[in-house]
Amino acid sequence: MSLFICLEGVDAVGKTEICKSLAARLGYQYYKSPGALFAPVRDLVDQDVDPLTRYFFYRAATQDDSRCIRQLLQTSGVVCDRYIYSTFAFHGAMDAQVQSLFELTQLVMPDYTFVLTAREDVRATRLLGRLEMKELEHNLALQRQADRIFKTFGHTVVDTSDTTVEEATDAILSHIKQGVDHDVT
Numbered sequence: 001m002s003l004f005i006c007l008e009g010v011d012a013v014g015k016t017e018i019c020k021s022l023a024a025r026l027g028y029q030y031y032k033s034p035g036a037l038f039a040p041v042r043d044l045v046d047q048d049v050d051p052l053t054r055y056f057f058y059r060a061a062t063q064d065d066s067r068c069i070r071q072l073l074q075t076s077g078v079v080c081d082r083y084i085y086s087t088f089a090f091h092g093a094m095d096a097q098v099q100s101l102f103e104l105t106q107l108v109m110p111d112y113t114f115v116l117t118a119r120e121d122v123r124a125t126r127l128l129g130r131l132e133m134k135e136l137e138h139n140l141a142l143q144r145q146a147d148r149i150f151k152t153f154g155h156t157v158v159d160t161s162d163t164t165v166e167e168a169t170d171a172i173l174s175h176i177k178q179g180v181d182h183d184v185t
Helices: 015-026 039-048 051-072 084-094 096-101 120-128 140-150 165-178
Strands: 004-008 029-032 078-081 112-117 156-159
Touching (some): 004 015, 004 084, 015 029, 015 078, 029 051, 039 051, 051 078, 051 096, 084 096, 112 140, 112 165, 120 140, 156 165
Parallel strands (some): 004 078, 029 078, 112 156
């Protein structure tokens, strides 16, 4: 059976590395959101638009990601690096009024969603190692608020502060094997 697994969380919690590790271990496709259609304009949207317009861009991107993931699931499992809950958490942190727009209609939903988290000092150290940082990564208050919102969705939380990529991957695989927090939303 092919599963759709999604890792969510704020910046520098290890999503990309753990997603790639998980995909490799399971023999699944790795999928980075937003996908190819929306990724080229992401930087422009992140820099120059209000939260509401930004939300609609990312919500449209997620709709396209859903279409792409649905196609991939016909032949393989998928491990997705961010999806709809990132759209909700970050935009809800930017503007609480945007939260009234959150909806999940017509999306293929993950079988499992995990929220990765890490202590702020660990994330700061990881961010310093990045060659290029985006403006939102510098906004610690926004990151904290988004992290709080992520934790309200009821998904399994995996703290990556003191774990290796392999240890975090093992923890996620253990949850999946046990059928823990199967996401049925």
